[in-house]
Amino acid sequence: MAAAAQSNAELLEWPKKDKRRFLHAVYRVGDLDRTIKFYTEAFGMKLLRKRDVPEEKYANAFLGFGSEKTNFVVELTYNYGVTSYDIGTGFGHFAIATPDVYKFVEDVRAKGGNVTREPGPVSGGSTVIAFVKDPDGYIFEILERASTPEPLCQVMLRVGDLDRSIKFYEKTLGLKVVKKVDRPEYKYTLAMLGYAEEDKTVVLELTYNYGVTEYTKGNAYAQVAIGTDDVYKSAEVVNIVSQELGGKIARQPGPIPGLNTKITSFLDPDGWKTVLVDNQDFLNELA
DSSP: OHHHHHHHHHHHTHHHHSOOOEEEEEEEOSOHHHHHHHIIIIIOOEEEEEEEEGGGTEEEEEEESSOTTTSOEEEEEEETTOOOOOOTTTEEEEEEEESOHHHHHHHHHHTTOEEEEEEEEOTTSOOEEEEEEOTTSOEEEEEEOSOOSOSEEEEEEEOSOHHHHHHHHHHHHOOEEEEEEEETTTTEEEEEEESSOTTTSOEEEEEEETTOOOOOOOSSEEEEEEEESOHHHHHHHHHHHHHHHOOEEEEEEEEOTTTOOEEEEEEOTTOOEEEEEEHHHHHHHHO
16 A cells, blocks of 8 residues: 555656647637638637548648647637537636737727727736637637737636635646635635646636536537646546546547557546657657
8 A cells, every 4th residue: 555655745746847838729610711701810829730621521720820839729619510519607718918918809890809898907917808709609818918828728618616626736737826816796716727827828717706606518619738747647546636626537548540650648637638748759749
């Protein structure tokens, strides 16, 4: 038992040493070309790659503000014949940082986007923000930042127990809390977790609404993908942490048939999915 405890303790140190970064967010859209057009023209993203897999009846596209080798991007999936999805109550929004929120919002409006919050200072602060909605109903928060290496900078998810979720992501993914805010006047608390400061990297924004412990997932948003140097060791860590905090391995570690990229995936205590992708295999896939 002592040896097992020592082994587990050593494994739990692995996420802190591992070379990890957010790779992409995966979600489903009803018209791939329409969304590509909107994201490139209204958001200023670039189409990085696109592939069609007719034998499995789906197509997908990767878009972002920089190379997949260095930046966080979106992976859009279109399943043949499916034109709409349920986003559910648990998924919150993505976020894009820009030096000029007002101009960004006008570009979105000009391309037919839905502005759900006009640009203006955040309540109690000076940072200018806005909210817009894409053609499939996904919400994007637009944040004013003079400069940032990661314009696509947030994924917001709602959770039923914030402290439990923080512990889970700290232990499984080596994420650190870079910001925590309690807003009793609006009855919510949020925590931002990342691998660097909020304005330097992608953050996972977890929101707890007072008294709400469960949300619907829908079938629109799928997962985030994060790079790792060892999917096998990373899966072992998830198994250990899940015994304490909940969650489970959704896909055992190993190569994807036909692609040979090694991955593993898991669900957190609220059922949100994360995929861990072998760093070298991912770079080989992009070559």
